[in-house]
Amino acid sequence: MAGTDSLENIDKDLKEVLDFCVSSGLTSSQIVSGARPLLDAANQSKRRAWLRRVVLVSLAVAVVAFLFQNTWTYRWICIASKITAMKVLPYWDWTPLYDEECILQNPYIIQDKLTEDDCQECVNYKKLEYVYNLTHEMVAEDYLFSNLPFIVLDATTGWKATSEFNAESLKKLFTENKVLRSHNVCQYINNEGQPLADVLAGRASTFHTVWSNCQLQAIKVFRSYYHRPYFLPPMVEAALENFVAFSSGKSEQTSGEEDEDSDFLKHVVVDDLTWFAQIRGNYFIQLRPKQPCDNICSLFSFVLEEGQTMVVTNDMWEWHFAPADSAPTIAIGSTGNWDS
Structure with a gap:
């Protein structure tokens, strides 16, 4: 509720500022020009957030690649995966998925048949x-x-x-x-x-x-x-x-x-x-x-x-x-x- 009230207040304030600018005789281009520092700051914040996500994903991929390329860690990952799979088996039979070529079937794929x-x-x-x-x-x-x-x-x-x-x-x-x-x-x-x-x-x-x-x-x-x-x-x-x-x-x-x-x-x-x-x-x-x-x-x-x-x-x-x-x-x- 508090978050919704805050957004409503911000929206109300922005509308009041826009109405004041229009009543003062400012044109649309003048309003956009005056708001540009705020827009640039918002875009820069989005770019920083996007860059942060890219760096985190890249680090995660690098760590996973290292673990799988290293023989010792890869062997332990395989052992842990097999042990986990065996322990899960009494509660969930995952063996049918093991034999499937694709876990998710694509409805747009048409299998060729001999005619x-x-x-x-x-x-x-x-x-x-x-x-x-x-x-x-x-x-x-x-x-x-x-x-x-x-x-x-x-x-x-x-x-x-x-x-x-x-x-x-x-x-x-x-x-x-x-x-x-x-x-x-x-x-x-x-x-x-x-x-x-x-x-x-x-x-x-x-x-x-x-x-x-x-x-x-x-x-x-x-x-x-x-x-x-x-x-x-x-x-x-x-x-x-x-x-x-x-x-x-x-x-x-x-x-x-x-x-x-x-x-x-x-x-x-x-x-x-x-x-x-x-x-x-x-x-x-x-x-x-x-x-x-x-x-x-x-x-x-x-x-x-x-x-x-x-x-x-x-x-x-x-x-x-x-x-x-x-x-x-x-x-x-x-x-x-x-x-x-």
Whole structure:
């Protein structure tokens, strides 16, 4: 109440001063000129308050950045956060939020869905195209925007992996390299459930497996064995993660039929594009069009041979792969996204 009364009194006084100025014959410009010192003082006060807020926010950001950059304090922040989260769990189940990509959903975002119109691009695409010496424009216009898979014949030229990777060197790399040995892999899949340690130590003679390197230091080490495929246009933002497919001793795939006893692994990824480069041996691959394109587009079954790189968009196609024969087989790959 006291604050309201004070504002009313100030407003009343200002009106009286304005009425006095008008009755004295002063013009609007003269009144503004006379009030300028008061207005300047008020603006200066606002600037000081704004500057004070900026300084306080900057200090807070600097302190938080320092705490998170310092290894010791960051570790304790993580420990305290995890302990707090566990203690809160009996009173509030926050686990559904942990699995959400966005806490606040944007109602203006429209999720792209595959339509039958999209499928028309592949109606006449009955045979995979094997291409080389590509330009960025060709890749974008002829394949990516049309969701057409293709095989590149010269993508791995000059890669360190092509000259150095074999079954023994790959095992040695992941067991003896200081960084790769100390960083766990992620999204590890083995169709026989064998631990990766058994595969790399040679305790598994027959295996078919794939895993991803998703910790930054491990990603950097593995990237030294390949570089960004030359044919990817600038619109493709390459993912940090890379993955390795490694198989040996499996029976030959000839029919292309997948059943519960087959050696196929399904490649699951949410990014727009995947490239998959055959380094050693051969993989048998099935590209299956997704609904509603499954009755419109062709199913492709083929053997990816050493030195070839498959490129496929993941919106329209799901793909499965298995070793084409019993020889040691190695492939590496990664994904990418773009603004459509």
